[in-house]
Amino acid sequence: MKGRWAAPLLATVLVGLTVAWSTGALGQFLANGPLPPVPVPPDNPQTDAKVRLGAQLYFDTRLSADNTISCATCHDPKAAWANHNPTDTGIRGQVGGRNSGTILDAAYMRVQFWDGRAASLEEQALGPIHNPIEMGETLENVVRKLNAIPGYKTQFNTVFGTDVNTDGIARAIAAFERTVVSGLSPYDRWLAGEKTAMTSAAVRGLGLFNGKGHCSPCHSGPAFSDQGYHNIGVRMDQKNPDLGREAVTKDPRDHGRFKTPGLRNCALTGPYLHTGAEKTLADVIAYYDRGGIANQNLDPLMLPLRLTPREKTDLVAFLEALTGTQPNITPPALPEAGAAQEGGSR
Amino acid sequence: MKTLRLAVLLTLAAATLLALRPGPAGAVPVFARKYGLNCTNCHSGFPRLNDWGQRFRANGYRLPDRENEEKTVLESPPPFALRTSHGYTHERFFRGAEGTNTSGFRVHSLDVLSAGVLAPHVGYLVVYPPQLADWRGVPGQEGTIEMASVVFSGLGSPWLNVRAGRFEPAYAAFSAKRHLTVTPYEIYDHAFPGGSPFSETQEGVEVTGSGSGFAYAAGVVNGSSTNRPDDGPSDAYARAAIVIGAGEGQTAGQRIGVTGYLGRARPLEGPDALQTFSRFGVDASLNLKQVNLAAQWLYGQDQKALWDPELADDVCWSGFFAELSWQPLVECVAFARYDQVNSPTGIEEQDVIRLTGGGRYYFADNLALHLEYSRRTLDTAASDDPTEDLATARLDFGF
Numbered sequence: 001m002k003g004r005w006a007a008p009l010l011a012t013v014l015v016g017l018t019v020a021w022s023t024g025a026l027g028q029f030l031a032n033g034p035l036p037p038v039p040v041p042p043d044n045p046q047t048d049a050k051v052r053l054g055a056q057l058y059f060d061t062r063l064s065a066d067n068t069i070s071c072a073t074c075h076d077p078k079a080a081w082a083n084h085n086p087t088d089t090g091i092r093g094q095v096g097g098r099n100s101g102t103i104l105d106a107a108y109m110r111v112q113f114w115d116g117r118a119a120s121l122e123e124q125a126l127g128p129i130h131n132p133i134e135m136g137e138t139l140e141n142v143v144r145k146l147n148a149i150p151g152y153k154t155q156f157n158t159v160f161g162t163d164v165n166t167d168g169i170a171r172a173i174a175a176f177e178r179t180v181v182s183g184l185s186p187y188d189r190w191l192a193g194e195k196t197a198m199t200s201a202a203v204r205g206l207g208l209f210n211g212k213g214h215c216s217p218c219h220s221g222p223a224f225s226d227q228g229y230h231n232i233g234v235r236m237d238q239k240n241p242d243l244g245r246e247a248v249t250k251d252p253r254d255h256g257r258f259k260t261p262g263l264r265n266c267a268l269t270g271p272y273l274h275t276g277a278e279k280t281l282a283d284v285i286a287y288y289d290r291g292g293i294a295n296q297n298l299d300p301l302m303l304p305l306r307l308t309p310r311e312k313t314d315l316v317a318f319l320e321a322l323t324g325t326q327p328n329i330t331p332p333a334l335p336e337a338g339a340a341q342e343g344g345s346r
Numbered sequence: 347m348k349t350l351r352l353a354v355l356l357t358l359a360a361a362t363l364l365a366l367r368p369g370p371a372g373a374v375p376v377f378a379r380k381y382g383l384n385c386t387n388c389h390s391g392f393p394r395l396n397d398w399g400q401r402f403r404a405n406g407y408r409l410p411d412r413e414n415e416e417k418t419v420l421e422s423p424p425p426f427a428l429r430t431s432h433g434y435t436h437e438r439f440f441r442g443a444e445g446t447n448t449s450g451f452r453v454h455s456l457d458v459l460s461a462g463v464l465a466p467h468v469g470y471l472v473v474y475p476p477q478l479a480d481w482r483g484v485p486g487q488e489g490t491i492e493m494a495s496v497v498f499s500g501l502g503s504p505w506l507n508v509r510a511g512r513f514e515p516a517y518a519a520f521s522a523k524r525h526l527t528v529t530p531y532e533i534y535d536h537a538f539p540g541g542s543p544f545s546e547t548q549e550g551v552e553v554t555g556s557g558s559g560f561a562y563a564a565g566v567v568n569g570s571s572t573n574r575p576d577d578g579p580s581d582a583y584a585r586a587a588i589v590i591g592a593g594e595g596q597t598a599g600q601r602i603g604v605t606g607y608l609g610r611a612r613p614l615e616g617p618d619a620l621q622t623f624s625r626f627g628v629d630a631s632l633n634l635k636q637v638n639l640a641a642q643w644l645y646g647q648d649q650k651a652l653w654d655p656e657l658a659d660d661v662c663w664s665g666f667f668a669e670l671s672w673q674p675l676v677e678c679v680a681f682a683r684y685d686q687v688n689s690p691t692g693i694e695e696q697d698v699i700r701l702t703g704g705g706r707y708y709f710a711d712n713l714a715l716h717l718e719y720s721r722r723t724l725d726t727a728a729s730d731d732p733t734e735d736l737a738t739a740r741l742d743f744g745f
Contacts, residue, residue: 220382
């Protein structure tokens with residue numbers, strides 16, 4: 001009597017799985033697929049003129065208070081759009097508290113900055129300008145300075161139909177940053193069927209990434225980020241640690257949480273973590289292998305991994321296989337200052 | 347026989363699908379498929395759960411701290427999976443010069459699983475092993491629901507989860523359903539005549555909670571199958587464990603636990619009244635890099651009528667096992683275990699010694715070659731102790 005149920009039940013299961021398979025549904029089970037087209041907000045469509053303007057602003061040190069720092073200073077295309085210092089130095093030699101992450105593929109992140117305090121690239125673009133440690137300029141002063149540069153004033157009128165204003169600055173820089181996306185990596189080519197694109201070590205590393213390494217629950221999605229916030233314990237054993245997301249939300253549950261960074265091209269963007277404390281990918285993996293630093297808010301999925309030396313090497317090989325092509329962008333010629341243009345401000 | 351043929355056909359079909367399946371993911375069981383993860387995310391030597399998997403299970407089959415992103419079973423891929431084990435087995439039962447040998451290929455098990463999240467705080471798991479016919483005198487599967495439970499988790503805090511239905515109770519520190527060996531933990535299987543093995547799934551309700559290196563569980567279950575329908579739930583238990591270091595004591599962290607169980611059962615023969623029995627256990631799971639030592643000591647005390655009304659006193663017994671496993675790579679794990687059950691007072695020929703060794707090699711993380719040898723001896727005063735040898739080579743896989 002009991003056995004009578006076995007055949008129909010098993011058949012149902014098998015048919016269900018086969019149907020799911022044949023319709024491609026299983027393809028969605030991969031945690032990390034290729035990058036889709038860059039999402040562009042409807043209120044800031046991409047145009048060539050806007051992107052060119054954004055590129056100039058991105059490389060222009062005149063956006064800083066003492067004309068020494070540009071976006072590219074900390075997000076340098078020669079350093080995979082990041083910077084190889086643990087934390088960067090802003091105006092007047094001031095040292096920041098967090099690592100400058102790459103802007104490569106930042107267009108795929110729903111929120112910006114380690115603590116997610118900017119809801120868009122547009123919002124992010126203005127943040128460093130008026131950050132007293134980074135570029136240290138007021139937005140009013142930037143607008144005044146740029147309006148005094150005929151080349152910018154003309155371009156803003158062409159692109160936005162207005163003189164220079166903060167909204168236009170933000171939109172133009174964001175539009176440029178949306179062109180800073182990575183191209184195919186060995187992993188992408190491997191996914192597409194080119195089975196020699198990744199080394200056997202990298203393929204083993206992929207298995208570890210999605211398994212024993214416990215990487216993909218957070219580093220999921222095409223950009224290898226779940227876009228969430230997690231406390232992995234970095235420097236949480238020190239007095240007055242960085243509050244992370246809590247500083248934005250004021251929610252104690254966000255204590256020590258930071259946004260999951262994407263991993264594409266990570267082999268080129270060290271040092272790592274929000275402190276820049278880990279110099280190499282091997283160091284980062286060793287940190288995770290230890291299970292992070294215990295604290296009240298440590299992510300419950302942070303656990304010692306018990307990785308063997310070969311497994312650590314394999315994971316590094318896989319992460320290196322995420323290195324794709326980068327946009328070949330050289331710093332553009334910047335509009336020359338007009339007669340009324342002052343030097344530094346303040 | 348018809349069911350067995352069906353099982354074999356389905357297994358072959360599943361193997362074909364497995365071999366042809368595109369994509370890099372090494373495994374697609376129910377949860378792995380849902381989250382795009384490999385089996386090794388939750389298992390260190392499938393089917394043994396690692397600490398991550400333990401937390402996932404305790405959290406009602408939801409990723410801890412990511413509950414708001416969980417998709418329900420209706421929003422997820424088909425929540426079904428198959429798990430099977432088949433291969434070559436040689437079994438030998440001998441006492442002195444007399445005995446039997448049984449050898450051949452066999453489907454050892456086939457499970458149909460369904461699991462997922464029903465609602466924001468409610469997960470479920472169903473395991474159904476369909477009926478498999480007896481094989482050359484070796485019992486097959488009964489074809490009953492092995493597990494069907496609903497978990498209400500995170501009810502206000504990680505300190506309160508409620509599991510109801512038929513489930514694997516937390517009082518058995520080491521899962522008998524997800525352990526490395528095919529041979530059982532002897533001390534968990536030891537019971538008075540008609541009594542349920544300690545590791546058997548139970549019907550009832552259980553509350554669990556954990557945090558800051560401490561975990562507890564308590565429950566009420568139906569208990570012995572010898573009880574009458576009007577007996578109601580007759581057994582209760584509690585367990586507490588501490589973990590030193592990061593982890594759950596599965597393959598990370600050092601765990602020590604204690605368990606108490608109090609039950610009532612009706613003897614198969616003799617007086618009709620309910621008789622009491624109790625269990626007390628201490629367990630430890632110690633981890634050093636890729637090595638795990640799992641040990642359980644269990645003491646039982648049963649009212650004499652459960653064994654034999656003619657006995658002078660209640661029956662007391664004890665035993666332990668110690669299992670050492672080493673997983674040098676994610677692809678392989680080796681294990682060795684010693685089981686001992688000391689003879690219950692007044693009961694002869696019940697000392698059990700079992701030695702087990704073997705290993706598992708994972709061709710993919712959901713396809714394992716299992717090799718195991720085990721010798722079980724009933725240690726008696728006679729010179730011809732009955733011995734049971736088992737040597738098996740199996741393929742285990744699930745998808």
